[in-house]
Each structure stands twice: as structure tokens, then as C-alpha cells.
Amino acid sequence: MAARLVGNDYIFFAGYVVLQYIVLATAWNILGGYTGYVNFGSAAFFALGAYASVFLNKAYPLPIPVLIVVGAVISGIVGLGMGYLTLRLRGAFFAIATLALAVVLQTFITNWSYVGGARGAYVIRPNEIEPIGPYIQYLFLLMLALAVIALTVARSIERSRLGLGFAAIRDDELAAEASGVPTLKLKLIATTISGALMGMAGAPFPYYIGYLQPTSAFALDYAVNSIAMPMIGGTTSWIGPLIGAILLGTLQQVATVTISSSVNLLIVGLLIVDCVIIAPTGILGLLQGRRTARDVVADPAVFALLFAVNVIPIYFLHQEALAARPLEIIFWAVLVFLAFARGRLIGLSWLVGLPIFGALLSVVPGPSWLWLVSALALAICLVAGLVLRPRDAVARSTT
Amino acid sequence: MTALLEVDNVSKRFGGFVALDGINLSVKAGERLGLIGPNGSGKSTLVNCICGTLTNEMGTVHFDGTPMNGLTAHQRTRRGLARSFQLPRPFPSLSVADNLRVPLLYTVNARSGPHLSAADIEARTAELLSLVGLANRGGQQPRDLTQVDMRKLELARALAAEPKLLIADESMAGLSNNEVADIVALLIRLNERGITIIMIEHIMRAVMSFSQRLVVLVSGKKIADGAPDTVIRDPEVERAYLGQ
Numbered sequence: 001m002a003a004r005l006v007g008n009d010y011i012f013f014a015g016y017v018v019l020q021y022i023v024l025a026t027a028w029n030i031l032g033g034y035t036g037y038v039n040f041g042s043a044a045f046f047a048l049g050a051y052a053s054v055f056l057n058k059a060y061p062l063p064i065p066v067l068i069v070v071g072a073v074i075s076g077i078v079g080l081g082m083g084y085l086t087l088r089l090r091g092a093f094f095a096i097a098t099l100a101l102a103v104v105l106q107t108f109i110t111n112w113s114y115v116g117g118a119r120g121a122y123v124i125r126p127n128e129i130e131p132i133g134p135y136i137q138y139l140f141l142l143m144l145a146l147a148v149i150a151l152t153v154a155r156s157i158e159r160s161r162l163g164l165g166f167a168a169i170r171d172d173e174l175a176a177e178a179s180g181v182p183t184l185k186l187k188l189i190a191t192t193i194s195g196a197l198m199g200m201a202g203a204p205f206p207y208y209i210g211y212l213q214p215t216s217a218f219a220l221d222y223a224v225n226s227i228a229m230p231m232i233g234g235t236t237s238w239i240g241p242l243i244g245a246i247l248l249g250t251l252q253q254v255a256t257v258t259i260s261s262s263v264n265l266l267i268v269g270l271l272i273v274d275c276v277i278i279a280p281t282g283i284l285g286l287l288q289g290r291r292t293a294r295d296v297v298a299d300p301a302v303f304a305l306l307f308a309v310n311v312i313p314i315y316f317l318h319q320e321a322l323a324a325r326p327l328e329i330i331f332w333a334v335l336v337f338l339a340f341a342r343g344r345l346i347g348l349s350w351l352v353g354l355p356i357f358g359a360l361l362s363v364v365p366g367p368s369w370l371w372l373v374s375a376l377a378l379a380i381c382l383v384a385g386l387v388l389r390p391r392d393a394v395a396r397s398t399t
Numbered sequence: 400m401t402a403l404l405e406v407d408n409v410s411k412r413f414g415g416f417v418a419l420d421g422i423n424l425s426v427k428a429g430e431r432l433g434l435i436g437p438n439g440s441g442k443s444t445l446v447n448c449i450c451g452t453l454t455n456e457m458g459t460v461h462f463d464g465t466p467m468n469g470l471t472a473h474q475r476t477r478r479g480l481a482r483s484f485q486l487p488r489p490f491p492s493l494s495v496a497d498n499l500r501v502p503l504l505y506t507v508n509a510r511s512g513p514h515l516s517a518a519d520i521e522a523r524t525a526e527l528l529s530l531v532g533l534a535n536r537g538g539q540q541p542r543d544l545t546q547v548d549m550r551k552l553e554l555a556r557a558l559a560a561e562p563k564l565l566i567a568d569e570s571m572a573g574l575s576n577n578e579v580a581d582i583v584a585l586l587i588r589l590n591e592r593g594i595t596i597i598m599i600e601h602i603m604r605a606v607m608s609f610s611q612r613l614v615v616l617v618s619g620k621k622i623a624d625g626a627p628d629t630v631i632r633d634p635e636v637e638r639a640y641l642g643q
Binding site for chain 1: 450451452471472473474476477481482484488489490491492493497500501502504505506508509556557559560
């Protein structure tokens, strides 16, 4: 509770969003990661929870914990219904159907004037609440509780009979049926739990934001983030979405306050690209060594492209305020990692020194031409990595 | 003996192609049946119709005295009808032992009767693994198994469901002579424990040493059904296999 001592409420505003993403990513992963059905409609379930709150706030005000339960029930029922309609579809078709559901729901809400329609709806929240104090701290604690609930649910599913059945469906649905797994029933359970958790995350949202409109409740961010976070963290364990949500969520919060929002998007997009190429099984998969760095940089073209792409955000971040500098570290680290892996592969271990050298030059204060030297170091590293081939391959081609 | 499986006039078409054309087949409890036929003759389609993976447009399948029409594949598995797949289809992200836990938890424990405890499941898994010769491999991932071991896992998973009838769909393709003999011996041992077995196989040596009765499918029709020695000399069967 350091933030309470500091007396800065901002940390609660930012922390709330990160916690909200933990719930969304964990919820998505129960259907997407465990059972293998990609849901593009996360925003729809989130918005359902939020609009259930808006509706009740107007019709019959209730305390937020009750609204959370209501949001969970409504989103869970919609999840069940959507599952029943669409789960006979496999792969891309299921994903498209979930996207369609989000569009249909958004159109419905936009045209329903009782909950504000396209104008949006104001939700007046009190400034303080007894005995916690500032209302945002109350919301933060609620979301913290939801995150704990979501992670507990995910963790206990993973270790249960249900989790084994989900994994069997994800791996091979025909073989699962032949082994006695009631696949349709289990998939419906997965969509219901997943939808209910997303609705829970959405229920307190109108009180957090104060003014809710369809475009913010159905924002693409929710759909993209709730997919990207588990993917980046790793989808086979409850820890994956947690890691992904904390990393990407925190990064987005830092980027939002330090730099322009367009560069923010660029950073997140590039990180997703990095993760998909370097760690396709997520950070967890990378840690467990299911894929080695060698595989990633084995193709010189992949190395060069990835290297060049990661230089772009450094260029942009360099022109931003000083507060954005820490974000550069991430991309310098990726460059160092790439140079290290490629250098080891082609037997030139000094290659890793070039991006380190460049990073140091860009940090130390000095004459403005220093960045040219830094850029030169990166260019040398890029070209060396692209042109030079592994020694054994060279030996083979000369003999 | 009463019939455990009764296939009555089952037909299946894919568009204009008739894959099965009025198949009648009766399998007695405790029997060892061989099912052969050239590629594309409808053997696997018949298995899929019996097991509920595909729905047959015409005809009925009775198993253990009850009609199977409208039952899903997992419901049929729970009633005691298990199959192995022609190409092994393990659950790749689960360990070998977990592959067997799926049918134990979802078939055996889904039936009425005493439930297996966690310790029972542990013991049963180990027992199944040693039965098919995969002891000590429980902790491995399926991708680390050889093709032979993958086929053994496929059989073990079907057996884990404690079936009354086991349909082994080409579980010996690509195996060496010794391995074929091992699997035939295993299947005969299982049969002696009371499991009725239908073996679908191209390896004639295996089929002839295993089967008490032989059924031949050609182009979706049953052209022979009887004692293996008689069936194999049937001129129509010879024509189907060797050409004119």
C-alpha cells in the first residue's frame, strides 16, 4: 500500500486497468488456451457486464459486488447461448462467429436508448466510500479480488478432470470423443465460465470510467489484449495470462502517460511481433526451453528483419520525452538478445557487443553526432548477422 | 451366445459416392473377427458409423441389445464400444500417462458403479502401460515415442475405457514381424479376458492368425463372411484382391 502512503491515486487508476486485463486474459485463456477455441468477442462479454451495471444503476441501484454477480450471470448465459450456436464450428469459423456476436451486441446497445444508446451514459459515483476512503481504491480492491477469483478458477480447472478434458479437446476432438469426453458439454462449460469471468470484469467498469459509451465498452483493445496477453505469456498454464497481462498491461499504462498514444500502439504491436517470432509458445514456453534461441535466428533474413524492426521504436522513443527512455530498454534488450543468439550461431561472439555499445552511446550525454556512431554499430551488427554464415555451413560449401 | 454387435442394413454416402451399401454384420460376444478389404472399400467408414464418428443415413447399429442411433461417439464409448484410430491420434500436449487418464476419468468414472480414486487411476495407468509394453514411458510426451510405441499407446487408450468391444483399426501398419506378433498375442490375451475384438488389417498373416471369422468388404459391400480358410479361397475375394 505504498501508493496510499504516497497519496497518489494514479497508481490505483493504472493498477485497476492492469488487474482488469488479468481477469480478461485469464478468462479468454480458459476457452482459448485450455480448450483451443479462439474468441474474438471478448469485448462483447466485457461490455455486457458493463451495460448490465448501467442498466441496473438506472433501474434499481445496487452495490457493485451485487452488480458483479449480475454481470457474471448475464455474460455467462450469453456465453452458453453463443457456445450452443457456434461450437459446432471449428477453428477460424468459430472465431468469425464470436466477432459477429460482438458486432450484433454493439449494434443492439447503440440503438437501446434506455442505457444511453450512441450518446453514452453517465454513472455518478461517490467520491469516497467508508471505510476504505477514495472510491478508486474501493474499485481497485474489488478488481484485485476478481483477479484472484479468476486466477483461482483457472488454476483449479487446470488441475482437475475438467482441465484434462479441455486439453483433450484442444489436442484432438475426435480422439477426445472416442475416449468418452463429452466434447460439446465441456465446450459449453468453457464458454460459460469464460464469458462469466469477462462479464465480472466489465461490471465495475462504468463506475471506474464515469461515462460509458458503446465505442469504449466494445473497444477493440479488449478483444486484442485478451488474446495477445495469454499468447505472450503462454496459453497452457494459468501463469501465462498473468505474466502477459502484467507485462503488456503495465507497459501500455507506462506508454500512455509518457508518450503519444500512436507510438504506444506501435510499441505494443512490435512487442507482439517479437513474441510471436521469438517465443511462439509464450514466455513460459521460452523459459521451459521448448524452443531455443538458435531456431529463431537460424534464418539470416528473419534475424535481419527482426533486428531492423526493433530499431524503429528506439528511433521514435528517442524523440519523446525523457520519461519514455526506460521503454527503450526493452527494445535494446531484444537487439542484444538477437545479436547474442546470431553471434553464437555463426561463431562471432563479439557481435553481441555492438548493440550493447550502441545502447551505452545512446544513454550517455554527449555531442549530438554520437547517435550516428550508435546507428553505425547497429548497422554493422545487422549486416554481419545477415551476410556471415555459420562456420560449419561455410566449411561445407567450400569443400 | 447372443450377438453383442448387430449392424443392420447400414448405408453411408458421401455426396454421390456410396461408401457403404447395406452392410449387415453380427458379432457375438467373445468373438475375434477380422475385417479386410482393399483400400477405399469402406472399412474405416463402417468403423466410424459403428462408433458414432459418422452418422449413417440408413440402417441401425445395435450394441449390447440397445440401438445406437442418435447416440454420440462418447456415449457409445461409455457403453463399452472402444476403438483405436488408423493413424494414431494421441493428445500431443498431454503426457503418455495423462493420455490414458482421459478415458479412465471420462469413461470408466462416468459409468454407474464404483468410481476410481486417484490412487486407482495411478495403478490402472501403470498396469495398462506395462500391458502394452510402455512401462516407464508414462512421463514422456507422445512426440517422443516411436511409431510403434505410438500405436501401442493408441491401443492402451482404447483399452483404458474398459470396452466390451474393441475395434482395432489397422493398429499394425508399418510394424516389423516381431512387433506384429507381439500385438496379435496381446489382442488374443485381451480376448481371453472377455473382450470382443474386431481387427481391421492389411497384414494377412496377422489377420489369419488372429481371426475366428473373416469378413470381406469390397466397394462398400460385404462379399464374404465365414471361416478364414474358406473366405480366403473364395473366388470372389481372390478376384477383388488380385484382379482378374
